[in-house]
């Protein structure tokens with residue numbers, strides 16, 4: 001017995017923790033909302049073991065969630081419900097604009113997949129929808145005359161700082177939260193995406209307020225970078241996109257790297273000139289769409305600020321994207337990247353719009369009311385906010 005005790009004590013720590021298959025089945029990250037529109041949203045979460053997953057949705061009409069059977073939405077891909085996965089991404093469509101819905105997430109553990117006629121399931125776990133703190137979201141509405149959003153950028157994995165920074169924000173007044181790049185310094189793993197910023201986002205707001213995500217130059221780096229957008233799925237699949245919230249048309253652009261593609265820092269992987277040209281070809285058409293042209297305010301989200309740097313990435317943005325943004329009637333470009341606040345008014349013959357650069361230590365709040373855009377950047381307690389009114 002004494003011998004056995006000595007052997008046990010000598011075992012390395014990792015041998016004494018339970019192997020993954022013996023751990024209880026659980027949700028490890030999320031849920032969070034992304035890619036919201038007037039009629040749709042995507043809900044994402046992670047479990048520690050493979051599962052068949054679905055979401056049940058009910059309007060917030062005062063009825064009990066379990067008053068009747070609620071519609072189920074599954075994570076489907078090419079006609080098949082996904083079960084060989086721990087990452088669950090459920091698209092919910094055909095919702096009513098401007099409407100609050102409650103939702104519950106469900107995951108049924110896959111214990112054994114002998115063949116497709118015999119999949120052995122284990123426990124089903126849920127985020128209880130009947131509790132007082134039931135999860136909910138509100139779809140966007142074109143008839144809203146007020147739009148409020150938060151923008152964060154250049155957090156670079158400082159999750160605790162992000163929580164402190166956002167501590168006093170009343171997210172009940174916010175329609176969406178924009179992540180405008182460099183939330184991580186490079187992407188190495190799924191776990192790192194969550195420890196860098198996404199677990200903090202879920203704690204703060206992301207179960208109820210949708211995220212609109214675009215990359216900075218740093219998120220194009222790292223061995224796991226090519227899987228990053230699995231965690232922010234988009235119906236249209238492209239990171240560069242337009243979407244409307246109330247009377248605001250947002251253009252999300254994906255800046256690429258700041259140095260020339262041939263720079264030794266990129267080890268031969270960068271191909272961003274071609275990618276920015278691809279975005280320019282898309283943008284030329286996208287700004288002609290009626291839903292874009294007819295929307296009163298036009299706000300561009302672009303991590304690297306245009307018109308203010310002589311680094312290659314910015315110069316290329318100035319060359320291929322800025323002329324199109326000028327023609328599109330852009331009201332403002334909101335950026336980060338430099339880690340310092342700056343404001344750049346329009347420059348005759350160059351940029352027809354102001355550029356607002358949010359620092360790495362402030363959040364930007366935008367409130368668009370009757371065509372007037374109020375931008376306010378706030379740091380942690382004790383710092384004085386900076387405000388711009390753009391008309």
Ligand SMILES: [Fe+2]
Pocket residue numbers: 181182216217218303336337338
């Ligand atoms: Fe950056």
